[in-house]
Amino acid sequence: xxxxxxxxPIIVFLCIIFIFFYLLIIKNDPSELPSVLINKNAPKxxxxxxxxKKKFLYEKEFNNDLKIVNFFASWCVPCSAEHKYIxxxxxxxxxxxxxxxxxxxxxxxxxxxxxxxxxYSDVAIDSDGDIAINWGVYGIPETFIVNYxxxxxxxxxxxxxxxxxxxxxxxxxxxx
Amino acid sequence: MASTxxxxxxxxxxxFSVLQFIVSTRNNNTIIIxxxxxxxxxxxxxxxxxxLLMYCHVTSDFAVINVFQNSHTTKPLLYKISGVWGNHExxxxxxxxxxxxxxxxxxxxxxxxxxxFVSKTLQIQAVIIIGFLLFILITSNPFETMxxxxxxxxxFNPILQxxxxxxxxxxxxxxxxxxxxxxxxxxATMNSENDAGTPWYTYMKPFVLxxxxxxxxxxxxxxxxxxxxxxWGGWWFWDPVENAALMPWLLxxxxxxxxxxxxRKKSLQxxxxxxxxxxxxxxxxxxxxxxxxxxxxxHTFALDPTRGIYILIFIxxxxxxxxxxFALKSxxxxxxxxxxxxxxxxSILVNNLIMVIVCGSVFFGTTYPLIxxxxxxxxxxxxxxxxxxxxxxxxIPAILVMGxxxxxxxxxxxxxxxxxxxxxxxxxxxIIIIIFFLSYRTYNIPGxxxxxxxxxxxxxxxxxxxxxxRKESKKNNFTVTSTIKHFNSMIIAHLGVGLLIIGITGSSxxxxxxxxxxxxxxxKMISNYNVVFKEINExxxxxxxxxxxxxxxxxxxxxxxxxxxxxxxxxxxTKNTTSEVxxxxxxxxxxxxxxxDGDNDNGWVVRIYYNPLVVWIWxxxxxxxxxxxxxxxxxxxILKLRNL
Numbered sequence: 021x022x023x024x025x026x027x028x029p030i031i032v033f034l035c036i037i038f039i040f041f042y043l044l045i046i047k048n049d050p051s052e053l054p055s056v057l058i059n060k061n062a063p064k065x066x067x068x069x070x071x072x073k074k075k076f077l078y079e080k081e082f083n084n085d086l087k088i089v090n091f092f093a094s095w096c097v098p099c100s101a102e103h104k105y106i107x108x109x110x111x112x113x114x115x116x117x118x119x120x121x122x123x124x125x126x127x128x129x130x131x132x133x134x135x136x137x138x139x140y141s142d143v144a145i146d147s148d149g150d151i152a153i154n155w156g157v158y159g160i161p162e163t164f165i166v167n168y169x170x171x172x173x174x175x176x177x178x179x180x181x182x183x184x185x186x187x188x189x190x191x192x193x194x195x196x
Numbered sequence: 197m198a199s200t201x202x203x204x205x206x207x208x209x210x211x212f213s214v215l216q217f218i219v220s221t222r223n224n225n226t227i228i229i230x231x232x233x234x235x236x237x238x239x240x241x242x243x244x245x246x247x248l249l250m251y252c253h254v255t256s257d258f259a260v261i262n263v264f265q266n267s268h269t270t271k272p273l274l275y276k277i278s279g280v281w282g283n284h285e286x287x288x289x290x291x292x293x294x295x296x297x298x299x300x301x302x303x304x305x306x307x308x309x310x311x312x313f314v315s316k317t318l319q320i321q322a323v324i325i326i327g328f329l330l331f332i333l334i335t336s337n338p339f340e341t342m343x344x345x346x347x348x349x350x351x352f353n354p355i356l357q358x359x360x361x362x363x364x365x366x367x368x369x370x371x372x373x374x375x376x377x378x379x380x381x382x383x384a385t386m387n388s389e390n391d392a393g394t395p396w397y398t399y400m401k402p403f404v405l406x407x408x409x410x411x412x413x414x415x416x417x418x419x420x421x422x423x424x425x426x427x428w429g430g431w432w433f434w435d436p437v438e439n440a441a442l443m444p445w446l447l448x449x450x451x452x453x454x455x456x457x458x459x460r461k462k463s464l465q466x467x468x469x470x471x472x473x474x475x476x477x478x479x480x481x482x483x484x485x486x487x488x489x490x491x492x493x494x495h496t497f498a499l500d501p502t503r504g505i506y507i508l509i510f511i512x513x514x515x516x517x518x519x520x521x522f523a524l525k526s527x528x529x530x531x532x533x534x535x536x537x538x539x540x541x542x543s544i545l546v547n548n549l550i551m552v553i554v555c556g557s558v559f560f561g562t563t564y565p566l567i568x569x570x571x572x573x574x575x576x577x578x579x580x581x582x583x584x585x586x587x588x589x590x591x592i593p594a595i596l597v598m599g600x601x602x603x604x605x606x607x608x609x610x611x612x613x614x615x616x617x618x619x620x621x622x623x624x625x626x627i628i629i630i631i632f633f634l635s636y637r638t639y640n641i642p643g644x645x646x647x648x649x650x651x652x653x654x655x656x657x658x659x660x661x662x663x664x665x666r667k668e669s670k671k672n673n674f675t676v677t678s679t680i681k682h683f684n685s686m687i688i689a690h691l692g693v694g695l696l697i698i699g700i701t702g703s704s705x706x707x708x709x710x711x712x713x714x715x716x717x718x719x720k721m722i723s724n725y726n727v728v729f730k731e732i733n734e735x736x737x738x739x740x741x742x743x744x745x746x747x748x749x750x751x752x753x754x755x756x757x758x759x760x761x762x763x764x765x766x767x768x769x770t771k772n773t774t775s776e777v778x779x780x781x782x783x784x785x786x787x788x789x790x791x792x793d794g795d796n797d798n799g800w801v802v803r804i805y806y807n808p809l810v811v812w813i814w815x816x817x818x819x820x821x822x823x824x825x826x827x828x829x830x831x832x833x834i835l836k837l838r839n840l
Contacts, residue, residue, distance in 0.1 A: 026526055029470060030519035033477070036563075037512045040484070043566055044504050095350060097265065 057172045062089070062164070063154040070121050070129055070143035081142050082170050086196050087116040089164040090140075091157050093124040094132035099161045102179035103136045106163075110139035115192060119143035122152050122160050163188075167195050199260045202248035203339040205241045206289075209296070210333065212238035213325040216299075220319035228306060231318065235303040238325070242296040246289055249338050250280045259345045262286060262338045267349040270739045271357075278362030284503075285338035287365055292332060294366070294373040295325055298403075302377055305399055305835075313394040316384035317377070324376050327510045335503045360421040367414030368441055372479040374407025375444060378451070379476035382469045383518055386525040397458045397468065398838075402831045404455060404472075408448040409824030415441050416817040427777045427790040429709060429805040431813065434583045439562045440482025443555050447475035450551035457541045460606055464545065465529035471548075473518045478555070480511050485562070539609050543601035550594040557586045595649045595697070599656040602686060603663070617663065621655035628655075646701025653694035657687055685830060689823030696816030702785075702809025709806075715799040723806040725757070725787065726750040732791075732800070740765040742776070745791045745800065749780065762791040786810045 057063070062082060069076040081087075090106055092099040110117045119140035121129045126145060133143075146152055155164065165174040173195045180188055216234035219227050249262070253276050258264045266283045267276060275282075281290040299321050306314050332338070378400055385396040418438065423431040432438065451471040457464045484507040535541050561582050603617050628651040629644055638644065664687075710722050720727045730746040742763040749757045763776035780787045785808045792801030 022527070022530075025466075026523045029474070030516065030523050033515045033519050036481075037508065037515065039563075039567065040508055041512075044508060097261070097350075 057156055057164075058175065060172060062166050062170045062172055063151075065144065065146075065151045065154065067151065068145045070119075070126055070145050071138075071140075072142070076142065076144040081118050082166070084168045085116050086168055086192065087118055087141075087166050088192065089118045089120060089155075089166055091120045091122050091146075091152060091155070091160045091162045093122045093160055094128040095124065096122075096160050098179040100132075100136065102161055102181065103139075105180040105185050107137055107139045109189070109192070113189070113192075116141050120146050120151055120155075122146050122157075123149050165191055165195055198248045198251050198255075198257060199339040199341050202245045202252070203337070205245035205248065206329070206333060206337075206339070208241040209238055209245065209292070210326070210329045212241060213322050213329060217319060217322035217326065220315045220322060222315075227315070228311065231303065231306075231315065234322075235300055235318070239296045239300050242293050245339075246280075246293045249286060249289060250277060252339075253277065253280050253286075256349065258347070258349055259341045260338075261340045261342055264342070264346055264349050268739075269348055272738065274359070274362065275357050281365050282361075285332070285336045287369075288328070288332050288336050289338050290366060291369050291373065292325070292328055294369045295321075295328065295376065298373050298377050299325065302380070310394050310399075312388055313381075313384055313396060313399070316387055317380045320380035320383045321377065324380070324514070327514070331503075331506055331510070335506055358421055358425050360417045360424070364414055364417040364421060367410045367417060369414075371407045371411030371414055371441075371448075372444065372476075372483075374403050374410065375448060375472075375476040375479050377403040378407065378448075378472045379518070382472035383521060386469060386521050386529075389525060389528055397455055397465075398835065400468075400472065401452075401455050401459070402828060402835065404448060404452050405824060405828040405831055407475075408445070408452050409821055409828060411441065411445045411448060412817060412824060413821045415445060416814065416821075420814065423810070424777055424779070425774075427775045427803075429707070429788055429790070429803065429807065431703070431810070434561070434580050436562050437486050439558050440486055443482060443558055443562075444475050444479040446551045446555040446558070447471055447478060450548040450555075451475055453544045454548050457544050461535070461541055463535060463541060466526040467545075467548070469526060469529060470522055471552075473515075473522060477511065477515050477518070478559075480507065480514070484508055484511060535607065536609070538604070538611065540601060540604045540606045543597050543604055546597050547594050547601070550590055550597075554587055554590050554594075557590070558583065561586070592645070592649065595653060595693075598690065598693070599652045602660045602690065603656065617659060618656065621652060621659050624655040625652045640705055643701060643705040646697060646705060650694050650697040650701065653690060653697065657691045657694065661687055685823045685827035687823075688826060689820050692816045692819030692821075692823055694816070695812050695819060699809050699812030699814075699816055703807045703813065706808045707805060710804045712802060713794065713799040714802045716796070718799070720802075720804060722787075722804050723785070724752050725806070726754075727787075727789070727804055729800075729802065730759075732796075735763070737765065740767045742766070743791065745789075745802070747778070747789055747802075749787060758787075760787065760789045762789045764791050764793075781811050783811060784808065 064078060065076075066078065067076050068074065088109065092103075106117055109115045117139050119142070121143050123146070129143070133140075144151065152160075155162075159177070161179050163176045163180060164172050167173050174191045176184070176188060212234050216231065216238060219230040219234055251257075252260045252263050253267055254273070256263065256267060256269050256276075258267075262283065262285050266279050266286075271279065279286070281287045299318070302314065302317055302321060381396055381400045381403070385394075388394075415438070418441065419431045422428075422433065451468065454464045454468050454471065458468050484504065537543075537546065564582075599621065600614075600618055604614060625648055629648045632638075632647050633644065664684075708722055710720055712720060714720065714729045716729055716731060718729045720729075726749070728748045728750065730748050732743060732745045735742050735744050742765040744761050744763045747760045747762070749760060751757050758780045760778040760780060762778040764773065765776060766773045775790050775792065778789050785806060788805040788807055790803040790805075792803065794800030
């Protein structure tokens with residue numbers, strides 16, 4: 021009984037730490053938030069296109085290719101940081117990227133794309149954040165992989181970085 | 197410029213903390229000079245880096261990423277300053293500052309008799325400081341800059357623009373960091389096996405008292421913020437962030453009381469050493485849960501796995517070391533004198549066990565969603581029903597014991613005498629419940645139980661007070677006046693708990709809520725009040741625009757009591773919207789109105805709450821904190837008087 025009193029704290033502690041490690045490292049990266057939308061249809065929306073100033077052609081953009089959907093804004097610093105990876109995926113790997121411009125000033129957003137380059141096939145304007153709510157976005161940047169059937173396959177909360185780029189690209193290949 | 201200086205100061209702090217570690221490993225009285233250099237140097241350089249970050253925020257130096265992301269030129273000065281710790285990096289720097297101040301206070305304990313104990317404590321403290329400094333320097337450096345200087349910042353989360361929230365983190369950090377000193381002292385005691393017979397518990401007590409008092413105040417301010425700012429009508433949501441502060445609080449409450457037993461009877465020493473370790477570990481685990489994004493809560497914004505991994509490794513090392521040490525050394529601290537459960541120390545031990553079990557069940561409830569996720573990959577939340585079902589039944593016996601505990605004597609108890617002493621409180625409690633029942637005709641059992649418990653505590657406090665005064669007047673030559681003072685701080689704190697129970701019971705049992713769509717000139721009855729929606733206007737604030745509703749409140753006699761003006765604000769800079777609650781408070785109830793979405797044609801969603809007795813929660817906590825501060829002052833005096 022006495023021995024148990026001395027040893028039990030360290031045993032319980034190690035179990036707890038083990039569970040946390042399992043969750044944090046082995047199981048998943050917390051930025052890969054499980055989304056209720058995984059394996060569900062991509063939510064539809066109607067809005068204007070930032071590039072053409074006309075109606076955003078949802079049916080045309082969400083066609084039978086694999087595509088990634090990237091929520092961004094000109095005021096978002098991590099978005100600027102991840103932009104080169106989005107660019108790389110679009111221009112070098114030839115993957116279709118649809119941008120959704122979240123709560124932004126269209127003028128600034130266009131200026132931003134001019135400065136950093138435009139990897140997007142088209143950009144939907146989400147001025148009041150409604151699209152983001154429907155897609156369950158926590159904060160930007162967030163990027164979704166949507167397959168040929170318009171089913172969401174994967175969600176990355178936070179920026180694409182040097183570290184997670186390879187895993188992310190593997191996810192794209194897996195769903196292609 | 198300021199950011200470069202700040203960064204250098206941070207590295208300087210790192211060097212001083214390494215020096216402190218090296219110097220403290222020598223058990224030599226002469227080494228104190230080097231330790232003085234390390235400790236004061238650490239304090240000075242950390243102060244410098246903290247104020248340099250504040251300077252960057254106040255002057256809106258947007259080249260610093262931290263300032264750019266969290267500040268804006270239009271922000272009021274007070275919130276520019278509190279913005280320093282309103283974000284992850286800055287709050288870690290504040291944590292560091294509090295650590296080095298505490299470190300300085302530990303150093304001040306040095307004297308000829310205790311230098312082994314103090315330098316061992318400073319050594320562990322240095323390990324903790326190095327751990328956190330590396331965390332800041334590697335993963336969360338607030339002085340990182342960018343080459344492009346933006347013309348303005350990204351503003352600030354307007355929901356965080358609140359005075360209660362501005363001082364809430366510093367108070368909590370004083371609490372957590374105070375527990376770090378207690379942790380280090382526990383390790384130092386076990387490590388030296390207390391050869392010198394140092395009264396470690398006497399040194400530990402002021403730190404526990406300070407930590408406990410500031411944690412109490414910090415948690416209460418967090419609640420005040422949630423109540424006034426979030427606009428959900430309640431003040432406690434069993435959110436992971438709240439639980440992270442509640443768990444160390446529960447353990448430090450237990451620690452505080454068992455330390456008294458150690459001081460008086462030298463029993464429970466091993467238990468106290470264990471509690472001291474666990475209380476600090478839980479503080480850091482709480483930080484880990486909140487910062488790593490492993491748990492999602494209303495409070496977390498940042499998701500950063502590297503930070504989580506770092507903190508987890510740090511906790512793992514610290515915890516394994518301390519708990520293995522405990523497993524090996526603690527048998528040296530087992531008391532030989534056993535005591536009966538029916539005594540002062542018995543009642544303290546019972547309540548200690550209850551506190552630990554409650555803490556365990558809060559921990560289980562907070563992390564349960566994670567465990568479920570491993571097996572089912574679903575994220576669930578156990579939320580309020582679980583916590584209410586587990587915590588409340590356990591707390592009720594604790595409160596019953598708490599009422600009677602201070603009346604029991606140490607060691608042996610004369611049960612007849614005790615029964616005589618508590619009979620007035622039993623009588624008083626029964627009378628109050630009956631009066632309450634007759635005047636309100638309520639059959640609400642939880643409500644009656646709550647009122648009963650509150651009157652049980654308060655009447656016992658009055659009895660204790662009466663007995664103390666009688667005892668003092670009997671012995672005019674009573675010498676140790678500090679004992680009486682000490683008892684008074686306990687009496688005040690317990691009285692605060694009684695008042696707190698009144699507030700908690702009232703606001704959770706008899707709350708009324710009316711959610712409806714209201715157009716201008718609509719009326720709504722809540723409790724005995726008639727609420728009339730008179731008008732809605734647009735108003736402009738310093739950095740926001742708002743829609744402001746006017747609600748006239750009439751009482752039963754159709755007399756106007758007050759006009760409540762809840763607002764719906766939009767901050768153009770961040771495009772955030774917030775709702776400003778409007779509240780009318782008196783000693784019996786709060787009227788609480790929140791204005792939601794809507795328009796003139798369809799009406800506005802209006803939430804009206806009738807929250808009885810809420811103000812007693814804040815009064816109760818204030819009284820508890822006063823009791824804690826008084827006890828702290830007395831204990832510091834004892835240290836001085838005995839020249840320890």
